[in-house]
Amino acid sequence: MLQTARRGRKKTGSEAQAAAAVHERYLEAYRWMLLTRLFEEKLASMYRGGMITGGVYVGKGQEAVSAACGMFLRKGDIFAPLIRDQAGRAAFGEPLVDVARTYLGSRLGPMRGRDGNIHRGKPREGQLAMISHLGAMISVVVGSLMAKRWRGEKDFVGLTTIGEGGMQTGSTHEGLNIAAVERVPLVVVATNNHYAYSTPNEREFACASLVDRALGYGFEGYEMDGTNLNACLETIETAVKRARAGRPPQLVVASILRLAGHGEHDDFSYVTDDIRKEPFAQDCLKCAEVCIRELGLADDATVRNWRDEALRKVDEAVATAQREPAPNAGEEDWCAISTRELCDPVE
């Protein structure tokens, strides 16, 4: 547990070290959250200003869950994020500029203008690029983990995320089940943000909690308060550790409220007043700030500095991407396969 710095009993050396590590990690996570919030606010405003085509999808309210997802992964692991995972992507090592490039369709981005917004990744670096069809990436991660096992790699883990809505697709079911059958080191973080687009939980599923699904797949299951950064860090750390150690696949179910529209085009007026008053409707970023202040983990000036630094990074990423060339249809390689001589010149 996160502990105050102003406690009575004097700490032993190792206790103090442990506490310091916990604090450090909390602050690191906070900074990913902050960066994400600011970046996504920027993207949203660019969308409103007509500078981004298609849509912008933010993770407001889910930054704690997402940051925790990225933070316990390391090189050699697989991360298959979904819609609301900017924080986790950044923590896992995705450069901010790649996000801006993808939203702006830069030719130099990982998707080269061919795909946009959240549909991005660098599979060569263990960052899978989601397809839209919810649930489809779970089994893909399973396959990647099996390949690593065959190659004799050790201590790796895969982590993928899903919404409570996506938990209802057939693809998710098949993916979870096959993960358990293959007993791969997988962590699935399912965030119940209480809506799938406009659809509330009662039209999505009828069990008490989605963590009740864990047993039925042979997963180990956890529930966590997604507004509480420390709970997210502890739970996901545990799940990742246990998966790495060869335990069965892990299902973490987070509870949260999505604090923005499904996309920036959506005013989320369907979110009821009642639900906005629920404890899970708190803003994880604000909660983390309260905690930082209360426990004296960082002073206000430091936090302000972080914010300024984050804003600089955001502006820089956007500015860089904006300077880059857009794709050009005439120069585009209109061939969907890599074996060029097998490209069918069908019109």
Next chain:
Amino acid sequence: MLQTARRGRKKTGSEAQAAAAVHERYLEAYRWMLLTRLFEEKLASMYRGGMITGGVYVGKGQEAVSAACGMFLRKGDIFAPLIRDQAGRAAFGEPLVDVARTYLGSRLGPMRGRDGNIHRGKPREGQLAMISHLGAMISVVVGSLMAKRWRGEKDFVGLTTIGEGGMQTGSTHEGLNIAAVERVPLVVVATNNHYAYSTPNEREFACASLVDRALGYGFEGYEMDGTNLNACLETIETAVKRARAGRPPQLVVASILRLAGHGEHDDFSYVTDDIRKEPFAQDCLKCAEVCIRELGLADDATVRNWRDEALRKVDEAVATAQREPAPNAGEEDWCAISTRELCDPVE
């Protein structure tokens, strides 16, 4: 519980009546099982004799589960059986001759030679005709039940069956979940016969028991010994009653061993010796016969008579179907839709 007729204490009138009803129902179920076993033996021998094209799929060892599925349904209910449900189909009212007609492809059968073997039904009479894709019929039953509810029908129920293998399809997941969300009066009977074709349980799923899935969908769940006819009758009776009474959907998980090949072409040599010694490997029909003898529910002559009568019915059904005309390609109506003027004459 089934009780012996030779018990110490004298029964009160109502106790005696209840016991008699239980015995009667047990015997009725036994007779459906017997008829099924004999009929399927006949079909299998016809297949071996080259008289049936395609395949024959029998429910040997699953007759108790299946008979119980059919027996608590009544007119107005929906039954969506699967591969190993001859007993239940018969108990729900499917004429034997329709089975023979479908296997032989008679033009007068419900499928008119267009579809064969277990792919048969009369949806107008609440007997849905399965497609092969496992799990696809569950949501169909949900829809039929919703329609009945909209029409203001009362006290109806739907029952559908699935194997432990079919429980792993995405379609099954979506179907079970939507059943719970729509809270329809549905009973799903999942029979774990320990193999999906040649694949043993450990390559199918990783939970301790498939009944653990019930909680995760918001179903009420039951386990039952599928070799024990009385257990099957009691459990499925309870589940059907509870569904009819408006409880959440019901999941019954039966344990059994498939005592024949996947189809009659299959010698099931992959079934291990160890598993053949498991209690769930007992033959439900033999168990029922032991019970009938032990409890004196019927004497040997009666049972012999039933067997003879069943054989007569089987022979008659087959003989009738054999006399009937096969479909004729020249006279066939090669139009896949009912709105004939919209049939596309594409070649």
Next chain:
Amino acid sequence: MSLTYLEAIREAQAKLLRDDPRVFIYGQDVGGTFGGAFKATKGLAKEFPGRVLNTPISEDAMTGVAIGAALEGMRPIVEMQFADFSSIALNQILNNAGTQYWRTNLPVPITVRLPSGGTKGSGPFHSQSMESLYAHYPGLIVMTPATVEDAYTMLIDAISIDDPVVYCEHKYLYYHLKADALPSEGMPIGRARVARAGRDLTIVSYSAMLHESLAAAEELARENWDIEVIDLRTVKPLDTSTVLGSVARTGRLLAVGESFPWGGVTAEVLARVASEGFHLLDAAPARLNAKDTPIPYHPNLWSAHRPSSHAIAAKARRLLRE
């Protein structure tokens, strides 16, 4: 009164719900106060309580539910959030709905609405035109309305038909097309329409591509070419005789579609005209489709991926010179 293509779809559904107690709408986000990702069912849940229902994200089960309800006499409308997600329902549509009548003699009157086709910035998974996949399999009617009027009357027809209908509505047309009033009756289903009469070349098209084709015809008219444009309206059944009638007049054929090229609607049109109207042709028939890659996100790429009026005109010019 002026209505968009999208409003026509909403009005048709309102009318159907009003007139026919067997109709209900089933899909993700169609209900509540929301009324669908594109608002095609806006307000309907309130007006028709219990008959416009949100579903879990389960395209397979949504369709299965519709099939089961249809077997029991209902007339369900399933809305896919995007056509692209109907890949998850494809098995139910092709193998369950599409085979029922042939197998059991009981038709399945469901209508599956697919918000189809490309719009700027929608990318590979929110832009697809899937009519060719559905038309390939037996047992389905596949509608592709191109006008506000057709969007309205054809949706009403779709629900009246006893067989499963895949109704492909084009997202690009949702707001771009307007009409002054809604017709009380449309052309018979299965009949193509001569959208513009001409004598030099026949362009066969449907859905959003009809409008690109008409614009191309305008462009060519300024060069004194007289182009006939056919709107297929349904791609299955495909009205071969109207197409042949037109080719008989013009002697030249260009088929234009937005789906992927291999085996698309345009291949089917060319195959029919070549086999049944070979002697009507004065020149080789041609086709123009989207490119054979996923549909790109960036507008620069997207506008080159789909046939534009200019690309159509250019292709037509080549054909006219042959």
Next chain:
Amino acid sequence: MSLTYLEAIREAQAKLLRDDPRVFIYGQDVGGTFGGAFKATKGLAKEFPGRVLNTPISEDAMTGVAIGAALEGMRPIVEMQFADFSSIALNQILNNAGTQYWRTNLPVPITVRLPSGGTKGSGPFHSQSMESLYAHYPGLIVMTPATVEDAYTMLIDAISIDDPVVYCEHKYLYYHLKADALPSEGMPIGRARVARAGRDLTIVSYSAMLHESLAAAEELARENWDIEVIDLRTVKPLDTSTVLGSVARTGRLLAVGESFPWGGVTAEVLARVASEGFHLLDAAPARLNAKDTPIPYHPNLWSAHRPSSHAIAAKARRLLRE
């Protein structure tokens, strides 16, 4: 030594497992002592422990696993129990495997084996030919071997190709076709083969229909017609130039396929020849496909549903008289 088409497929997989540590086989019942519903992997699980794996009944996840493993450098072979069940994997095949390279620049070298096509008594859900669905979408190679030799070399090629391959093997050919030996090399992928040379008419075909077409050519030879028969081998890419070359020699085209007619391989062939080889044609091109209904169970119906050699010959005769 004499090998069947099915044995060739087994041998190719044995060789692949032997030569390439990246190869594994993933599918329902492929492992254990069983070796697949058709025994295409018989004995391989024992010979290659841990590399021939039974899966749950989860076509979507089976394919997803293969994609993930391929992204990490493996060369998975996925066996669908019947092509018909690949409808459940269709989304993964089209939208995940088929789009990866275009989107991320990393190809997905998976091979999906589809036991395809009709056999007596198999009915609507164990008889389908799905090549046209897969060929319609971008990003996939679709192979349809018609001979024992091709079954062998093309499967080896499929695994060597960096892109996703849908390998349609025909169940009717499993036991019906035999060869004396397996070749060490085949024709290049993407190239069609002149299976029989002739001058009066070109029949373009593939898979099981090649043999019906060859039999039809024999039948017509007895009437002194000299029929050329082309085996497409892969339907995507489709070797237009070999087809055009043949039509240039014969002036007449009949395309024969077993998939459903609307937008099938034959429509694509006719569209290409009509648009690119119009002036080579002396008569209207024609096509013959399975009928546009589900595939019937009863042999009487089934044998009328698919094109038989006699039906092909009859159609060809009409074309030859034009």
